[in-house]
Amino acid sequence: MSTASPASRSLSFRTRDSRWRGALAVLQEMRREPGVTRAAVAQRLGLSSGSATEITARLRELALLAETPAAASGRGRPTTVLGPHPDGPVVVAVDLRQEDYRCAVAALDGRPEVLEAEAHADRAAGRAVGTVARAVRHACDRYGDRVRFVSVAVAATVRRGRVAQSAALGWDAVDLGALVPHPGVPLLVGNDATLAGVAESRCGAAAGTAVALHVTIEVGVGGTLIVDGRPVEGMTGAGGEFGHLPFGDRGLRCPCGARGCWDLAVDGRAIARHLGDPPPRDPRTYARAALGRVAEDAAVRSAVNRVAGDFASGLAGLVNALDPGVVTLGGLAEPLRAAAAPRFATALRDGLMRFRRADPPPVVAAALGEDGALHGAVAVALDRFLTEEGLAAWASARAGRG
């Protein structure tokens, strides 16, 4: 490691080198606000104009950042606009849902661009993982050694980085290791609702709030408590399984193996049960259709009201237990609230402890919608890359290539 060529030595940032920390800080500013000017970053970080210029020049040489001249504004000195480098590092992100998958790529600005999206031809683990692996391989072929992480959001309980079980996909333990075509590229696996919560806290409806609760309904209900931008995941990463709190009917057995799960009370399966319909094959689509018929069909309205009430009661319990500063609603949770707003509000209020009622946390729609899990998968991968070790590995790989 001590045989650096003159070229790579001039580009290296040693650990504990203050400019290395400065470089990370500059990249984090660019990530937070792509298109920010170098002058604004220098001011925020307390860097002199000369230091900022030197750091950005080195980051440019390392293909970690691109600079373009900023439009002249008033009397200030000319500056540049910072953005991701066109040949810079990327992460490949996958959102693996019950009905479909999407495969995307994102640079250091964290904005996922979807490359492939497709409904599952077959939800069986072997087939579905094989199809997604092909999409990841296409992305890795296209971006080569610029790919630093493959990060997967999956509709499943994730424990120690592996799928433990998934009621939505009908899976037990599944190894997603096959999703990475080259052994050198690290794989990150996270629960989709947890990752959507991460994204809401970083750049969505919970941005700026230290403690945020994200709750989403797809098939069942999931979510996470986020503290300072990080999910509270428990010892093995399998925490946040709010859907398996016993807020539901104790007479019903959940596919997870437990009794009385909240999951069964709040989604399309619950609406179908209250209407006397058979269990829907695709509870999301069924629920969406039912929410669209609330105005004209009294039976549907009654079923949706009941489900919205059961959802809001459970949510009140979570607020009592976790004391969030804001609650964000993802997936079908917000349309469900909108379709039965009075019932939702009453049930939420009834479930809150008295001292909370005067000042309950705001309950707001998630801002990132369907893209939340993809954004979150990108965010956790960039967290891992934007470290001294991550940048050093990138710099030495480039030096080796040159």
Ligand SMILES: [Zn+2]
């Ligand atoms: Zn359950």
